[in-house]
Amino acid sequence: MPKLITQVGCPYCGSSCDDLEVLVSDDNKTVLEVRNACIIGNNIFLHANDPTRPKLPRMRQPDGSMKEISYKEAIDWTAKTLIAAKKPLIYGFGSTNCEGMSAVGRVAEKAGAVLDNCASICHGPSFLAIFDNGYPSCTLGEAKNRADCVVFWGCNPMHAHPRHTSRYSLFPRGFFTQKGQMQRKVICVDPRETDTAKLADVHFMLDQGHDYDLFDAFRTVLRGHDIPDIVAGIKREKIVEAIEIMKKSRFVMIFFGMGCTHTDGRNHNVDIAISLTRDLNTHTKASIMAMRGHYNIAGPGQVWSWQFGFPYCIDLSKGTHAHMNPGETSSIDLAMRDEIDCFVNVGTDAGAHFPIEAVKHLKKHPFITIDPNFCMASEISDLHIPVRIAGVDEPGVVYRMDNVPIQFKAVIDGLPGVPSDEELFDMVYERMCELTQTEPVWLAAKAHRKYPSSAVN
């Protein structure tokens, strides 16, 4: 009899929906049907059935081809490569659980590596803004239950977070928002008329790259001063009107995305967005939230903050203390300066998502990919080590875009012999300790749950 598993978490976008229902085969090996998910989530679960999924590590041969090797060999090679490297870069973690992120901390410390995650090329500028200006935010339930004015600035949830609007931000009927969408004023700021913009009451089609100007105009009007007739391509009346909408609302929720962080101004765009939120709080209640891209990309920011004090771009190569300076210790900049001599790509695809110039630099040195599937990075790697898929055949804690931890389930059994990220990192760490003839440092807590996956659910 197939089994229906309910309240399953979805390992795709930062919405981290945990209301999926997954029908699995009697033997726990195949996903038969996925309900409630968006098309992307659907594809993730079904892709896990792919019979061609890698089951063994593959090592690149002198002729350029890939040859399957044992996990033991792969772990040994990874350990030796990390030890030999002066300054390896361990990057990724868009798609893995916090258990893996915690385990890699130990490996990185031992290797004297730089530890970085996908925020580096996504919401990294948002971190910089938070360092400078704080972060008045809330959980998504607050948006659902209270927000009667929703601003989407440089983000397009209809495409990047498909169920965000229906679960949290726009359509749901919340406790104090019983009329759902009818009760919400929606403002969208985007240089394109995106599918999200089409849902908005007001769309500001601003001149691309002029977000800072427009935020500044918003703040200026809010503080009762005059602005020019046109700012960033937007007429003054329209700006004044938007500010009136916000001031009259009981709860203003601002969501922002890559439109702010990927373009000119970067962190300054986010910085002033935070200031606008703060200013609004003198008139009404206002909150701001980064539209984090992946279901657990908030995770490394959390795990590494409690372990090292920094969310990303963590340089551990000094051996005695952690150091962070984005721009200097960030992956792309390190790559472009040829400052690293080994690259480990974990749970992401730097091959596809880094600018190709950076990929070329990284490829000058040993290049390792740890990921459940074939991807661009795996296909240029010297070594590809497959692992289980967090949220599909491996459970674990993930942090949603609002930093709420959600305990994800596994819905099917993992491929036999394929470890989780956590298990793999722990084995690499043990091997590194063997090779350097040092005692591994397990926390007491860790000693008893080194390989916990089978113990859960």
Add this chain to the structure above:
Amino acid sequence: MTEILITHGFVIDPTQNINGDVADVAIRDGKIVDTVGSGAKVIDAKGKVVMAGGVDVHSHVAGPKVNVGRLMRPEDKLFKSPMAQEKFRMESGFSVPSVFKTGYDYARMGYGFVMEAAMPPIHSPHVHEEIHDTPIIDEAALPVFGNNWFVMEYLRNKEVENTAAYIAWLIRVTKGFGVKVVNPGGTAAWAWGLNCLKLDDKVPYFEITPSEIITGLLQANEYLGLPHSVHLHQNDLGNPGNFLTTIDSLKLAEGIKTKNKFGRTQVMHSTHIQFHAYGGENWGNFESKAKDVMDYVNKAKNITVDLGCVTLDETTTMTADGPFEHHLHSLNHIKWANTDVELETAAGVVPYVYDKDIRVCATQWAIGLELGLYAKDPERVFITTDHPNAGPFTRYPRVISWLMCRKARDATLNTFRHKDKVIEATTLDSIDRELTLYEIAQMTRSGPARCLGLSKMYGGLAPGMNADVAVFDLNYKSMPTDPVAIEKALQRAALFVKSGEIVVRDGTVLSHGHKKTVWVNVKMPENPQVVRDITQCFTRDYTVGINNYPVRDYLAPHPYVIDVDVEA
């Protein structure tokens, strides 16, 4: 298992009325015992003080707001992180240390148990993830209830039993310890940008007042008979003139009797009382009301307090009192983080510099010490800094040296730019009292352990108790006249045995120990109405599924579970 014998030390143990007698402490299988065999490892503590491991009743060490503090303050690391001990994990941060530094530094000061003071229930998996990554020290966490929709709804209808059933459920699913209340009603009001500063201010929509919430929770807590009492962060924190509200809140405990099997004698623990003992109408005529507050506390036997001493450092304030942090940011304009948590609570984080040359900060420093020095019963008044709100926990030794030596207080006072104004606004200069090490042991060991209902395990050296034993390089018969020497000795224990294992020697960490997560499992008959309400609320109002809400067992891998049976 190894046996240890700590010999010839000056033993200070208020639980057995031992005050500096030279005696041996024997340890076997993680417990204190009467005697050990001849094979025991002998450690000579001659000329040194031997006490139980410290018990911290209130400290923000793990969880979402602590981590916001770490994340948003790289400057708290720059030039402030110590070099890693070889073979140990890197340490980082000053006011908000990493989990590794937290565990190591508490152990270096001889502390064995720390209570995380505020756990937003929906974030409880996060709190437990941090707790299990924190080495050595045993920890527990208090979920917050004072602005919870269920609690406000039930108590508005005077349904104490339903409130108790909900509390039992929430403590169980979050693997929590007790009932924390932060700015009751005020934080809920903050969801609309408002606050409740007075005890009879009405919470928007819920139409209930802070005093009704406090009273209802006091009753529910005793209905359940939990190990710990209601743990209250009062309304109107940090504002001039708040001492009247403070005393009125304390009075809500009058007439409420304790009911528990854990040796706890209070029904209310009022935390970081320093922030609540202010007179004056504004910052211009801000003054101390420490004496008024302590006069009441000294009389009211069913109340305990902790101090929340200002340490005059640059630190990071963090609290579930969301409106307060917003207010604080409007005073110092550094940076402000806030997280409103659906249906449950909120939190704010603002860096703060307690500058000794700012009159208000210096006055706050004096108030914290006054409160400690006015304590008639040190078993009911505990030393904290509300870490990291009034200062980091690593300053406990300095706070203790101020409380123990008038000379130390004067030395600090003399460096203030506004010394005269501080003397005028407080009574500190008129107090000659110097606390003894015995009283300090009461305020950091036996007292907090009893307050938490943990006096059978922590806070003393009687046979059968946890073998958490700290040895400090202090000669009790001829204590150093230099307060700095006291601070130094307490900062780095000569020896710390945690659960029967030597984890620190000469201030250096030797082992990651065997830390435990302590949580309370309240068992009571199912209450169908509450079950239905919870189910409905998760379907309708929450954004996480009810199945994914309870903390899974593997996140608290070394539990010490205290069962509480509630009769129907």
Add this chain to the structure above:
Amino acid sequence: MAKIQLNMITQRSIEEGAAMEKGKTNPDYFTACSICEMNPEDMKKAGVWKNTNVRVTSECGSVIVKAIVPTQFVPPGLAHIRQGVWANQVVPPRTQSTGTPQYSGFLVTIEPAVEERIKTALELVQGSVGLWKKE
């Protein structure tokens, strides 16, 4: 030959997301991402017919993609390639000292390249590091 200078942005789309989770060597991914959305006015100026190939050149490289009429309206002067392998052939790696490359808001030249072939994802990535072998 006509060409036009446009301001390029590269952002996510649901087509890209859905295809990516099937695998980046899947034909859906090729269809979803090897395209450049531009305003019909700009196409006209550049002498580009819709659904024909164009060469997009930035300060750091160039790529052949198919010009299409935007699925989500793009004003004149702006062009959009969906996030992914093709976009990243032209994304400048400069970060303004923040760690984050210039994924959006960089100048490109777009010109007709009707006869040119669009390379596959694997060909582009492996080709850039000298690993590509013709089948």
